[in-house]
Amino acid sequence: MPGENLSRDEARERAALLSVDGYDVSLDVRSATGEAEGDGPRTFRSVTTIRFRCNEPGASSFADLIAPSVTAVSLNGRDLDPSEVFDGSRIALEDLAAENELVVDARCAYSRTGEGLHRFVDPEDGEVYLYTQYEPADARRVFAGFEQPDLKAPFRFEVRAPEEWTVWSNGAGERADGVWRFAETKPISTYITCVVAGPYHYVTDSYERVFEDGTRLKIPLGAMCRKGLAPHFDADDVFLVTKQGLDFFHDHFDYPYPFGKYDQAFVPEYNLGAMENPGMVTFREEFIFRGKVTQASYEGRANVILHEMAHMWFGDLVTMEWWDDLWLKESFADFMGAFSLVGATRFTDGWITFANRRKAWAYRADQLPSTHPVTADIRDLQDAKLNFDGITYAKGASVLKQLVAYVGQDAFLEGARRYFKRHAYGNTRLGDLLSVLEETSGRDMGAWARSWLQTAGVNSLTPQVLLGEAGTVDELAVVQEAAESHPELRPHRVAVGLYRRTAEGALERYARAEVDVDGPRTVVAELAGAEAPELVLVNDDDLTYCKTRFDETSLATLREHLGALTDPLARALCWSALWNMTRDALLPARDFAGLVMRFAGRESDIGVLQMLHAWANSALTHYVAPQWREAGGRLLGEGALRELRDAVPGSEQQLAWARFFAAVASDEAELRLLRGLLEGTEKIDGLDVDQELRWTFLEPLAAHGEADEGVLAAELARDDTASGKRHQVRCLAARPSAAVKAQAWAQVVESDALSNALVEATIAGFAQASQRELIAPYAEKYFAAIERVWDERSIQIGMDVVRGLFPSLRDSQDTLEATDAWLSAHEGAAPALRRLVLEARDDLARALRGQACDAAAGR
Secondary structure (H helix, E strand, C coil), X not given: CCCCCCEHHHHHHHHHHEEEEEEEXXXXXHHHCCCCCCCCCCEEEEEEEEEEEECCCCCCEEEECCCCEEEEEEECCEEECHHHHECCCEEEECCCCCEEEEEEEEEEECECCCCEEEEEECCCCCCEEEEEECCCCCHHHCCCECCCCCCCECEEEEEECCCCCEEEECCCEEEECCEEEECCCCCECHHHCCEEEECCEEEEEEEEEECCCCCEEEEEEEEEECHHHHHHCCHHHHHHHHHHHHHHHHHHHCCCCCCCCEEEEEECCCCCCEECCCCEEEEEHHHCCCCCCCHHHHHHHHHHHXXXXXXXXXXXXXXXXXXXXXXXXXXXXXXXXXXXXXXHCCCCCHHHHHHHHHHHHHHHHCCCCCCCCCCCCCCEHHHHHHCCCCHHHHHHHHHHHXXXXXXXXXXXXXXXXXXXXXXXXXXXXXXXXXXXXHHHHCCCHHHHHHHHCCCCCCCEEEEEEEECCCCXXXXXXXXXXXXXXXXXXXXXXXXXXXXXXXXXCCEEEEEEEEEEECCCEEECHHHCCCECCCEXXXXXXXXXXXXXXXXXXXXXXXXXXXXXXCCHHHHHHHHHHHHHHHHCCCCCHHHHHHHHHHHHHHCCCHHHHHHHHHHHHHHHHHHCCHHHHHHHHHHHHHHHHHHHHHCCCCCHHHHHHHHHHHHHCCCHHHHHHHHHHHHCCCCCCCCCCCHHHHHHHHHHHHHCCCCCHHHHHHHHHHCCCHHHHHHHHHHHHHCCCHHHHHHHHHHHHHCXXXXXXXXXXXXXXXXXXXXXXXXXXXXXXXXXXXXXXXXXXXXXHHHHHHHHCCCCCCCCHHHHHHHHHHHHHCCCCCHHHHHHHHHHHHHHHHHHHHXXXXXHHHC
């Protein structure tokens, strides 16, 4: 029998054969506490009853289950021998009847990788917490089922748990006779079912809405976290954003929230940002802030809350048929997250963050060799796991933003309303959405979809300005280009903005025109005769998805006057364009770093400022010429300290510069200042060095040999929490010692003893830019180990190891050749593994091109 990696063809065949009427799932998790029995994995009992129909009586199929053992299997009252029908991942079902009942009694394993039923022991108080995470296909680690999105069914869960625990699931629950029983769900896919259990701190509220017809909708709200995080849990703000989102989506979707209650759980050791389980949304607990953070962090959390809420309609109510159309939920949720953030909450500059942060993710992904159309070709579950990427999310959302400009907001939202009503509790493909948008807009969506959804790659738009004798614009054109590998030129609805400096020195827009760019060159007739611009911004207001380029005059203006741009969105778009130019080896990385140090101190948008810090650090680590790294480090370190001291005391800008200073600190004086701030012998007015900032300062000290194991142990004693443990593990792995690196490597690559969160922390500490020579020997070990790791470990841990330990800091032609040699010798390796290595190779090749560009500038 085939293994765990369900293929699209198998799923289609099974969907054509079966339909599911309902699940009853009974879990006994009392084994989560106390001592584990035996030497194998800690397990729990899972009993599943599935009622389903087969339209070809006598046919064969299979159910999915990944479990250490199966106690009993019965099909239509007939006992089956588990040793004959269960192979470790599938249960063979022979001679099916028209109507069937399958009962599977299994011992399933608790997870330590965040896949399936994850078990976490809080080091602070010893309490045990459980939660499930399934997407795309890990429900089969908890109960037997048909693990594909288009075999929806109602679910009834019951859970036996320790007496002092509370248990939650998708439906409302009650405890009776020691058993938690939950209301039957609407028809949903297996991957969005959920169970959360443990001594969680739980806060309640409610949402109420009266519709125009007098109907009253009341939604019980809940929010929860570990008890140890309760003092930091600002549930009121979570509920505020939740209610604002529910108002917004009810206003625009005309379809009442269909899943009863709305619980939100912030859980430990979570691999994702969040998961849209209907009625029981799960989030990574890092969204509960233990120390001072900037407004960008609160905005980011609000965006995720709204993104997951949008999924209640796009994804849960109406679900893609197979993972090919994952974008049908993720692109919409990503777009709706920003759309509702701006329209319903205090974060009215959400589109700036979208332009600056989300699109950067998309632009990178769309230039990798693994780029794919928004509607992807997903052959199997491993493909699906890797396609939760910048294209499916951020490019897709950018394309939808372009679509709104193309068809109009009213037509777009009316299309969504019809889509929900027409396909409620069903599954859809691309054509189902396009048909309703054609109805509401009157436009041919086929050509638009072919250009934007069914082809890969990102276009570049560059202005061409011809001036007349009078010094005015004679002709302004937009030139569109595409990469040779993806030569598609697309229709773009863009705004072209012209900017000049005022008498006071502010760089402001004085003319704007919207135009449909189509083909290689488009003249913007409306701007003929305008005064000569100092800056032309060809995607002003960020209407389309493209890489913005500049003519020589515009680039020269930005080099001298970027900080004078008064419009924050225009400024963010220019920064994004300059970073893309740096990554494309069109702008020397030292020039980009210099621009950040000259102008970032004037940046008013805190999210943009923090992004600039990340980009500047990346430029120093990957894109500057090796011989300029030391000088570049001094430039960033001195500049960061200057801005830190100049920032308004207690401001979020001060906090951002403090974190950036820690990230780039390297010389003795800088490290001495960090140590003094930790010990209280140094002080910067207004800077509160709270526990989170203490760990931020400790990592560079550890990496430069200034904080040893004893110092880090003392800090853990001060912060003996789950968060503190993750920070300590990262700092321990960061120390500049061959023995430390060997131990960290062994813990991650040679052992599976660490949980997913500690694997992540160890990898983060292992690779330090200041330790290139120390970790150079691990390049060869990496290529020798990754296929074995991929085969033996879960896909999540495999992804973490393959991505996180790639020798990107050994940035040389030798490493590029070693990567090519591995790819040539492993043509038969898992496609998902090869994709990850190809992506890492492309990042390395891009870094080397950037370094060559930077070196040429330094001659």
